Amino acid sequence: MLLAQNGRQTCDWRQVGGCRKWLWFGQHICYAAIMEKESFEALFQQVVFGRLEPLGFFSKGKTISFYNDRLTISLIRLGGRKAFSGSIAHIFCFRHSFLRDMNEEIPKSPPSNVFSYPYKLKPYEDADRDLIYRPKNLNFDYERLHWEALGEAAIGQKLDRIAGFIGGRFLPWAEALTPEAARLELSQYGEGAWCERMWDEDYAARLVASS
Numbered sequence: 001m002l003l004a005q006n007g008r009q010t011c012d013w014r015q016v017g018g019c020r021k022w023l024w025f026g027q028h029i030c031y032a033a034i035m036e037k038e039s040f041e042a043l044f045q046q047v048v049f050g051r052l053e054p055l056g057f058f059s060k061g062k063t064i065s066f067y068n069d070r071l072t073i074s075l076i077r078l079g080g081r082k083a084f085s086g087s088i089a090h091i092f093c094f095r096h097s098f099l100r101d102m103n104e105e106i107p108k109s110p111p112s113n114v115f116s117y118p119y120k121l122k123p124y125e126d127a128d129r130d131l132i133y134r135p136k137n138l139n140f141d142y143e144r145l146h147w148e149a150l151g152e153a154a155i156g157q158k159l160d161r162i163a164g165f166i167g168g169r170f171l172p173w174a175e176a177l178t179p180e181a182a183r184l185e186l187s188q189y190g191e192g193a194w195c196e197r198m199w200d201e202d203y204a205a206r207l208v209a210s211s
Contacts, residue, residue, distance in 0.1 A: 050163075063077055063110070071095075072107075072111070075091075076090060076091050085148070092166065096182060110132065133189045135191045196204055
């Protein structure tokens, strides 16, 4: 498909696999790949969900979660005003399953409300950070992953880092985090928000019940 012509230079694009290849002809030849949305979503399912599903994770819509009577872990895809063409916005969240949510009820499945999770992280950028409680009770920082201008290999490396962090580092940490340790982190690093006080009550009740 001819897109432009200026003297001896022409620009066209060709469909190659799941990416559009922009080719410039003239004195210089350069190349870039623009990934299609369908190809990105397929790669995301293959690299991220494909590695996490054997560990007990499941998908609901664009969110990937782990849930049992102790732990709830969710990689939440954000939509609405946070959705932009050529990228995704997401946040990685963790809670002990017996904690109450923002409705002050104990959910029976992974909550979709980010604020119902004490722990909130960026799954790519925070992969090497210390895993401790950082209060984000009024707002939260989410991660934007721009995939459109990246080739399959480059975006695959980013997704592989996310999957490796969740399955290889975070899940073992979460399984080892006791209610006592989580309650201590809330006390040490919290800001006295009402949800933190609610969660502290939940942890205290769980510790009494298990003593």
